[in-house]
Amino acid sequence: MAESGLSKTPADMTFAARNRTFDLHESLGRDWHGDRAFQTAFFNALSFSFPSGEKFFVDSVKHYLPRIDDAKLKRDAAVFVQQEYTHRREHQRYNQALAAARGFDAEKLEALFQNQIKRINKEPPIVRLAATVVLEHVTAMFAAGSMRYHRWMEGADAAMADLWQWHAVEETEHKSVAFDVFLAVGGKRKLLRRVMRIVRVRFPYHVFITIFRMRRMEGKPALSLSFWREGYRFLFGRSGIIREVAADFRLFYRDDFHPWLINNRDQLQETIMRLGPEPELHANSSS
Ligand SMILES: [Fe+2]
Ligand SMILES: [Fe+2]
Numbered sequence: 001m002a003e004s005g006l007s008k009t010p011a012d013m014t015f016a017a018r019n020r021t022f023d024l025h026e027s028l029g030r031d032w033h034g035d036r037a038f039q040t041a042f043f044n045a046l047s048f049s050f051p052s053g054e055k056f057f058v059d060s061v062k063h064y065l066p067r068i069d070d071a072k073l074k075r076d077a078a079v080f081v082q083q084e085y086t087h088r089r090e091h092q093r094y095n096q097a098l099a100a101a102r103g104f105d106a107e108k109l110e111a112l113f114q115n116q117i118k119r120i121n122k123e124p125p126i127v128r129l130a131a132t133v134v135l136e137h138v139t140a141m142f143a144a145g146s147m148r149y150h151r152w153m154e155g156a157d158a159a160m161a162d163l164w165q166w167h168a169v170e171e172t173e174h175k176s177v178a179f180d181v182f183l184a185v186g187g188k189r190k191l192l193r194r195v196m197r198i199v200r201v202r203f204p205y206h207v208f209i210t211i212f213r214m215r216r217m218e219g220k221p222a223l224s225l226s227f228w229r230e231g232y233r234f235l236f237g238r239s240g241i242i243r244e245v246a247a248d249f250r251l252f253y254r255d256d257f258h259p260w261l262i263n264n265r266d267q268l269q270e271t272i273m274r275l276g277p278e279p280e281l282h283a284n285s286s287s
Helices: 037-067 071-104 105-119 123-149 158-173 177-184 191-219 227-237 241-251 265-275
Strands: none
Touching: 037 071, 037 105, 037 123, 037 177, 037 191, 037 227, 071 105, 071 158, 071 177, 105 123, 105 191, 123 158, 123 177, 123 191, 123 241, 123 265, 158 265, 227 241
């Protein structure tokens, strides 16, 4: 893989933030993922983690930017910041529209993740950056899965599929930025593994709590057998998404791990083509 200096994003890959916006009002009032209640709830729960999570990623990386003098890594980091801010904006709109459509208390649902971020923010900057690297790997791994297995989005409402695929594309493009910054400032792989051992338990736990709370807020049985059976199949079944990302997950523990060990540039390109050209937002939109 050709690369330059401290940035291990492939050298011939340039990427930019897309200033996209999505009108999801029509979609969010129903089980937009092919009428499947669990799959819809699963993606909706992830959305509640993004506003505080993506701000945290940006802050953790920005803290170290003055120490980075590699031009490509600096440029990639600037795009990373723009991309994450745009994701944050769109997921805030998503969460507000979802809450209005289904009667959820968005603030309460987001607070669960905000409180986790508050806890991590008490840690030293290098631990915060390690947590960002870990969560960026988790995100990139699911992004890769969604581009590799089209089935993950089969039957989903078109606008919703577009939003998730757009997010997957940009998570893939910037997947090594936090990691490269972490190594450039002397971060140790041992710390990454330690943080991953915590995140791999806590993050899914909070996603499940969010799903549970959303069910209750809607007045639906939180312990419905058919709902959780669908969830088990979707996550852990023979073609469950957890099984399908397991190999990518394990790569993180390798001594030579780098996010671009998962070289999915073909699927990235294919997804960008499928998404089509960026719609014109504003007359002067430049990003
Ligand atoms: Fe993001
Ligand atoms: Fe990201």
